[in-house]
Amino acid sequence: MSPSFLIATHADAEHATGHLRRSLTLAEALRSRGHDVAVQAPDTDYVRVLASAWCPNGGGLRLEGLAGSVEEADPDVVVFDLPRSLGPVSDVRAARVAALDRFDFADERIDLFVDLFVPGWARPEHPLGERLAEGLQFSMVRPEVAAERDAAGAVRNDAGRVLVLFGGSDAGGMTARALAQMADAGIGAEVDVVVGPGVPGLDPQVPGADAFDARVHVDPPDLPRLMASADLAVSGGGTTLLELMCLGRPTVVAPRTADESEFAHAIAAQGGCLVVDPAEEDAIGTAVRELASDARARERLSECARALVDGRGPIRIAESLEALT
Incomplete structure (x- = not known):
């Protein structure tokens, strides 16, 4: 049976629009490989504007509160693509947890860390999971x-x-x-x-x-x-x-x-x-x-x-x- 994925993301008018865009891009890549994928973002006026433009047919995007519903979900893998300003989410029930560009999972279990680190970028210290995917070759570019x-x-x-x-x-x-x-x-x-x-x-x-x-x-x-x-x-x-x-x-x-x-x-x-x-x-x-x-x-x-x-x-x-x- 194909594994299921939940991508928890965020967007606001100040700096995080790209997080939602690239989460939708990752979801499309996973679906093209036969997986069940949902993308979850906060139900705000701003996110609804983006959703109507980028997901006119839904696109598997769920708008609801972040922390509680992630903890209640039961996918095989949860992927966090969140700005650093949001606190870590605990008690995730997924078998595996991945993070994109996140540096503040102080005590969290992270099985895969995807880091767009490039030489010369003074990245903060972060705990590494069992696997590290690192470099600009992991840049989230839309297929179109x-x-x-x-x-x-x-x-x-x-x-x-x-x-x-x-x-x-x-x-x-x-x-x-x-x-x-x-x-x-x-x-x-x-x-x-x-x-x-x-x-x-x-x-x-x-x-x-x-x-x-x-x-x-x-x-x-x-x-x-x-x-x-x-x-x-x-x-x-x-x-x-x-x-x-x-x-x-x-x-x-x-x-x-x-x-x-x-x-x-x-x-x-x-x-x-x-x-x-x-x-x-x-x-x-x-x-x-x-x-x-x-x-x-x-x-x-x-x-x-x-x-x-x-x-x-x-x-x-x-x-x-x-x-x-």
Whole structure:
């Protein structure tokens, strides 16, 4: 009999939208291998907005209180994909327990720890389970993004198309800040702006977009194609960055949190992206202008990014989870 899996995750407008997205991606990978999978997230207004956009037919997503219902469930494997701000969940009845990117299971039993650690990332101490799956080869890239990997064009001499996207919620209004700086820097490229489903109001009138006559896409169904067709991208340092890397898109990263900054700088040290400090007045605009004018630099970023993230992360994690049962 095929083992059953429960993925317990979370999302909020500040920083955790990517946790829900990648949990759904992992669930899809496990189901494709014949397993019974449920994804559980808190029943909040914000999660319901994301669920209606990403799981119109349910997708095995259960919205309910986190701790109690996880403890009452009885799957073969529970997978926790939670931000560090949430406390550990005790008394899980599953035969095996796995964790994705979690460092604060102080006294918890963890049988598999999946860690996107990269050299140079000063990760906190954490207890290791019986197995450790470690590295960017476990990056959770959606299959529809990985499918565009071969179609993504090579770096062109002319960076004529720039894509600006800051994930599902754009905490801190980074999209408007990036557009304003790009306008001040005299960027002359065509600009596509993606507004995620978690942005309040889903207002297509993004401040600064009119400076470029930019095309604004609200939660577009063809996002993987938009990403693959960009000559250069401006993004945060979370799940979206990893998907852009899979497609070999040269990316300027403006981190929104301390964790994103630490992670993106570690990737930049390997040549996978270019990181700027969004608090600096002209940092984003200057970086985009300089990168747009340097085809060789974009080519180096593209090659390194594709080598670091190949799009097979969900399958590798699914195989590691299967090995627990």
